[in-house]
Amino acid sequence: MLEPLREQIQEVIATRMAAPIRRDLVKLLRRPGYALHPDGLCRAGVLALHVHDAVSRQSMGRTALLAAAAVEIQMEAAFVFDDVADAAPGGTRGEDLGLAIALLTAGAAAAEEAAADSPGRAAALDHFCRAYSEACAGQFLDAALQGRGETTLEEALRMTRLKSGALGKFATGFAARIAGADKEGVALFERFGDHTFTLAQLVDDLRDACAPGRDSDLAQRKATLPVVFYGQEFDSPAPVDGILSRDICNSYESSVAPLYVAILAQAYIRRADEDLTLLARHGYAVGGLVRFFESVDSDAGETLSAARSGLVA
Numbered sequence: 001m002l003e004p005l006r007e008q009i010q011e012v013i014a015t016r017m018a019a020p021i022r023r024d025l026v027k028l029l030r031r032p033g034y035a036l037h038p039d040g041l042c043r044a045g046v047l048a049l050h051v052h053d054a055v056s057r058q059s060m061g062r063t064a065l066l067a068a069a070a071v072e073i074q075m076e077a078a079f080v081f082d083d084v085a086d087a088a089p090g091g092t093r094g095e096d097l098g099l100a101i102a103l104l105t106a107g108a109a110a111a112e113e114a115a116a117d118s119p120g121r122a123a124a125l126d127h128f129c130r131a132y133s134e135a136c137a138g139q140f141l142d143a144a145l146q147g148r149g150e151t152t153l154e155e156a157l158r159m160t161r162l163k164s165g166a167l168g169k170f171a172t173g174f175a176a177r178i179a180g181a182d183k184e185g186v187a188l189f190e191r192f193g194d195h196t197f198t199l200a201q202l203v204d205d206l207r208d209a210c211a212p213g214r215d216s217d218l219a220q221r222k223a224t225l226p227v228v229f230y231g232q233e234f235d236s237p238a239p240v241d242g243i244l245s246r247d248i249c250n251s252y253e254s255s256v257a258p259l260y261v262a263i264l265a266q267a268y269i270r271r272a273d274e275d276l277t278l279l280a281r282h283g284y285a286v287g288g289l290v291r292f293f294e295s296v297d298s299d300a301g302e303t304l305s306a307a308r309s310g311l312v313a
Contacts, residue, residue: 045072048175050288055179066114073107124177131170138163145223168197192275230257
């Protein structure tokens with residue numbers, strides 16, 4: 001699925017973007033972690049393809065690829081804004097913001113073309129805008145909470161669900177509408193996307209809490225659930241030169257914070273499993289979605305096990 005999806009993304013850029021910016025957009029998307037990098041996961045686009053296949057039971061056609069490219073391009077724009085927000089103060093990332101705006105335009109153009117022949121064109125495009133605006137609210141809340149400090153657990157969870165869960169809902173809901181799913185089916189697909197992407201974000205937050213060097217969420221005092229929970233247990237010590245000491249990391253790893261987030265992540269695993277069961281009972285071909293979720297669950301396994309064992313050790 002990845003290669004056809006990447007080819008479609010490049011076609012959208014080549015045909016929908018002005019010539020002066022095309023090369024820079026491709027260069028951006030070839031950075032590590034982005035869609036056109038060899039190791040890029042393209043999770044939003046791949047999930048959209050699996051949803052379209054579950055509804056239509058057809059091999060990937062142009063409409064499915066356009067819908068997947070649309071949601072993946074929007075996801076990449078969100079990544080850019082996130083990277084810029086996390087950059088060191090005083091950095092020069094204005095060019096990246098310009099590219100992110102161009103990506104939003106490219107994604108909207110791909111969405112419009114994908115929806116052109118869908119049975120619910122207006123509903124699909126309305127969802128595309130509304131659901132993505134929820135994710136934008138999550139991006140805003142993330143930056144606002146980090147700047148404010150003293151975040152509550154409720155605020156951190158709300159931010160996580162808006163920022164990441166809404167992107168999963170955005171991808172699955174758009175693909176389901178393009179493929180012609182009924183109202184109940186669309187709601188089930190959206191729930192699955194919400195739960196799966198929230199799970200993935202919780203796992204990432206656990207992994208990044210004590211990341212090496214200056215990449216640690218604790219060092220940056222981010223408003224993620226592990227960092228916020230730890231801050232309620234202990235006074236968050238200041239890093240030295242932006243780097244956490246081993247003692248600080250040991251204190252975090254032996255606290256209840258990783259276990260709390262691991263338990264919450266397990267709850268989202270159960271919810272996503274229930275969503276898949278309901279989708280199968282509704283008559284959808286969920287084999288691809290099951291494999292997709294198994295890959296997310298597999299990635300989560302080691303991190304969640306480490307979080308649980310850290311407290312016992």
